[in-house]
Amino acid sequence: MSKLWGGRFTKQTNHLVEEYTASIGFDKALAEEDIQGSLAHVTMLGKCGIVPEEDAETIRQGLKKVLDKIRSGEIVYSVSDEDIHMNIEKNLLDEIGPVGGKLHTGRSRNDQVATDMHLYLRKRVVALTAMVQEVQSALITQAKDNLDTIVPGYTHLQRAQPILFAHHLMAYVSMFGRDAERLMDSYKRINILPLGAGALAGTTFPIDRHFVAEQLGFDGVYENSLDAVSDRDFIVEFLANASLIMTHLSRLSEELVLWSSTEFGFVELDDAFCTGSSIMPQKKNPDVPELVRGKTGRVYGNLMGLLTVLKSLPLAYNKDMQEDKEGMFDTVATLEGALQLFAPMIATMKVNKGRMREAVNKDFSNATDIADFLVGKGLPFRQAHEVIGKTVLYCIQNNKYLLDLTLDEFRGFSELFDERIYDVLQPEAVVNARNVYGGTATVQVAAAIERSEVKLQTA
Numbered sequence: 001m002s003k004l005w006g007g008r009f010t011k012q013t014n015h016l017v018e019e020y021t022a023s024i025g026f027d028k029a030l031a032e033e034d035i036q037g038s039l040a041h042v043t044m045l046g047k048c049g050i051v052p053e054e055d056a057e058t059i060r061q062g063l064k065k066v067l068d069k070i071r072s073g074e075i076v077y078s079v080s081d082e083d084i085h086m087n088i089e090k091n092l093l094d095e096i097g098p099v100g101g102k103l104h105t106g107r108s109r110n111d112q113v114a115t116d117m118h119l120y121l122r123k124r125v126v127a128l129t130a131m132v133q134e135v136q137s138a139l140i141t142q143a144k145d146n147l148d149t150i151v152p153g154y155t156h157l158q159r160a161q162p163i164l165f166a167h168h169l170m171a172y173v174s175m176f177g178r179d180a181e182r183l184m185d186s187y188k189r190i191n192i193l194p195l196g197a198g199a200l201a202g203t204t205f206p207i208d209r210h211f212v213a214e215q216l217g218f219d220g221v222y223e224n225s226l227d228a229v230s231d232r233d234f235i236v237e238f239l240a241n242a243s244l245i246m247t248h249l250s251r252l253s254e255e256l257v258l259w260s261s262t263e264f265g266f267v268e269l270d271d272a273f274c275t276g277s278s279i280m281p282q283k284k285n286p287d288v289p290e291l292v293r294g295k296t297g298r299v300y301g302n303l304m305g306l307l308t309v310l311k312s313l314p315l316a317y318n319k320d321m322q323e324d325k326e327g328m329f330d331t332v333a334t335l336e337g338a339l340q341l342f343a344p345m346i347a348t349m350k351v352n353k354g355r356m357r358e359a360v361n362k363d364f365s366n367a368t369d370i371a372d373f374l375v376g377k378g379l380p381f382r383q384a385h386e387v388i389g390k391t392v393l394y395c396i397q398n399n400k401y402l403l404d405l406t407l408d409e410f411r412g413f414s415e416l417f418d419e420r421i422y423d424v425l426q427p428e429a430v431v432n433a434r435n436v437y438g439g440t441a442t443v444q445v446a447a448a449i450e451r452s453e454v455k456l457q458t459a
């Protein structure tokens with residue numbers, strides 16, 4: 001089969017080499033972007049008088065026909081045409097004849113493939129940002145329904161201080177807020193046009209790169225032709241941003257798995273988002289958060305994979321760089337899959353307020369507050385800490401919680417106790433005492449919810 005680059009060769013390519021070097025199996029995902037880029041390129045060639053206007057028009061019509069064939073699934077891709085760029089060019093030649101050969105004037109696959117990926121990623125980054133915001137919205141709605149739900153807050157996975165469940169959910173809203181911001185910030189580095197760099201050094205034709213950039217909606221063009229064809233930072237950056245999103249999703253996943261266990265019983269995921277066991281009839285498994293937790297590994301792997309491909313690569317294009325694609329596609333699909341399930345799964349999650357309350361009543365997470373009470377009475381914090389440590393130990397040994405102690409028992413540990421301690425120790429009082437900006441007091445959490453809603457609406 002004849003190659004678009006066959007002139008210099010005297011032998012057919014070994015078929016194993018063809019298989020090994022071909023990328024069509026995966027880069028066909030760039031078909032729409034490849035045609036979009038080619039349409040802009042050929043329009044520029046016509047405008048600059050590099051190819052006659054009527055040829056440019058014939059090529060545009062031909063490209064549109066190829067696009068139709070791609071969309072209808074009629075297109076036949078061939079491994080011997082290696083990649084999406086040459087497969088499309090071959091199809092174009094079949095469609096319109098030798099004039100199609102003028103399309104590649106002043107262009108290389110090196111600046112072409114980079115352009116395709118910029119086009120591909122900028123579209124996905126916008127869509128993924130919206131999906132992250134959907135998850136934020138679902139979390140905010142749950143937070144609003146749980147402004148009165150008190151739950152133990154943990155450190156070391158040991159009960160630490162009671163907090164509003166809404167406050168806990170809003171922590172994730174903050175994390176996903178940074179994620180959305182990072183994605184949108186990366187947009188300005190993605191939205192730069194490499195085309196016009198040629199193979200590496202620029203081109204001898206009087207092309208107009210800014211015209212192409214404008215047609216394709218890019219904010220600018222690469223400054224340096226070598227950098228234009230060698231840069232994959234924008235993909236690394238995307239994979240890093242995706243890794244952080246997966247980190248946040250997997251931390252939340254882990255909590256959902258814990259919370260929906262019988263031991264916690266804090267939440268119940270909707271039946272529609274769980275699966276059963278083939279042997280144990282009673283089981284309802286949180287497969288979605290488990291898989292999201294698991295798939296986080298492949299996204300980190302994709303990031304490390306590309307960083308490793310790029311490490312020590314000399315300028316400019318090297319075939320190694322073809323390895324930039326599968327990890328990127330896989331990451332986009334993995335993120336989309338997780339985000340699109342998370343929003344409705346959070347929205348339909350049942351919160352067991354009673355169970356959370358029971359957990360708060362049966363723990364010592366109000367201990368800090370009695371220490372603070374004694375500090376309010378003038379006792380140095382370290383001494384107060386010691387006194388309450390002993391009080392808690394006494395409770396544990398006598399199978400009691402702090403609110404079960406009589407005033408006499410309290411006063412056995414410090415003369416400074418009075419009956420107001422019973423108010424101070426109520427979970428609501430403990431929560432509302434943390435009335436600092438960003439704290440768990442109801443007014444603070446309500447204000448945080450409002451700020452997040454405003455931010456989301458204006459995003």
Ligand code: ARG
Pocket residue numbers: 023027083084109110113317319321322323
């Ligand atoms: N399929 C190639 C890739 O994705 C396109 C660029 C090929 N350039 C070349 N000089 N062989 O990297």
